[in-house]
Amino acid sequence: MKERVFSGIQPTGGMHLGNYLGAIKQWVDWQDRYEGIFCVVNAHALTTPQNPSALQEQSLQMATLLLACGIDPKRSKLFMQSQVNEHGALCWLLSCGVSMGDLARMTQFKDKSTKEKSPLAGLFTYPVLMAADILLYQTDCVPVGADQKQHLELTRHIALKFNRDFGECFKVPKPLIGDVGARVMGLDDPSVKMSKSHPGALHALFLLDEPDLIAKKIKKATTDSIGTLCFDPTRPGVYNLLNIYALLSQQESAQVEAQFEGKGYGDFKKALTEVVAETFKPIREAYTRLQAQRGYVASILQEGLEAVQPIAAQTYQHAKTLMGLL
């Protein structure tokens, strides 16, 4: 039997190259190897204030974009987190078994809470909802970017502790984090990871960016004054761009270095622009086609929901019973 993967993406802020290379590309590429369950985690978006109608629209857009990226409903299940009530319900059970100290140690919480004037309690319990997402489906593996590693360690801890305290209930999931691509850095500031919430207009490449904008962002991307093209982690700007190029052109680093030997940043950036634009083009076209078929996207989400709901219900019922709830 195939191992099961589960993963999710928040609907707000679009999908950038970091999301794509760190997670979504793996979801798509591994659809034959694993049984895939993928989720638009719209309830997680509520951890920062949202406009309800915009959230609804962005959630459908993210589902559409995942299909455009190549999530194939014949092989994988795609659904909307808020349509399976057990996510919130299991989150409550699990939050009664995890310490505030463990949650306070989460670096993502520390980062995000310092940016908010009055951080919401949901931001604090965010990793517990993520654990519930994963554990409900008896997941074997979770393909994510490196920034989610700590949340997955907590998920494993929560599962092991629950199984020990109440009896066997959850499969303990393994993270699937790639060697390269797991941490794509910002174009304008390669010292921070590429992120949706970064305010810089030239910070991230979004999958729906038009070619002109892609070219502009790459042209302005931070490099250095050294001028040579080699994979040197002490030169974060060039290193990040070279890694992106290697991943998208499916080449080893030595091949990329050989290709650009004796060439300057201008030539390299032109080649990078081309490969990014070529990667995004079919996705943007598929997205435009699918946007005109909202009924189809809704039917895929409905099918996904019908397939995953019984799994979630069974796990939740078991956990609840083990904890002594009638």
Ligand code: TYM
């Ligand atoms: P989210 O929506 O921030 O990001 C979706 C996926 O993209 C990865 N990612 C990156 N990878 C490489 N470089 C980057 N710069 C970069 N930025 C983001 C993330 O690691 C993630 O895999 N908490 C999750 C969503 C979530 C989830 C889950 C994931 C909720 N429940 C259950 C897996 C399983 C998040 O906010 O991802």
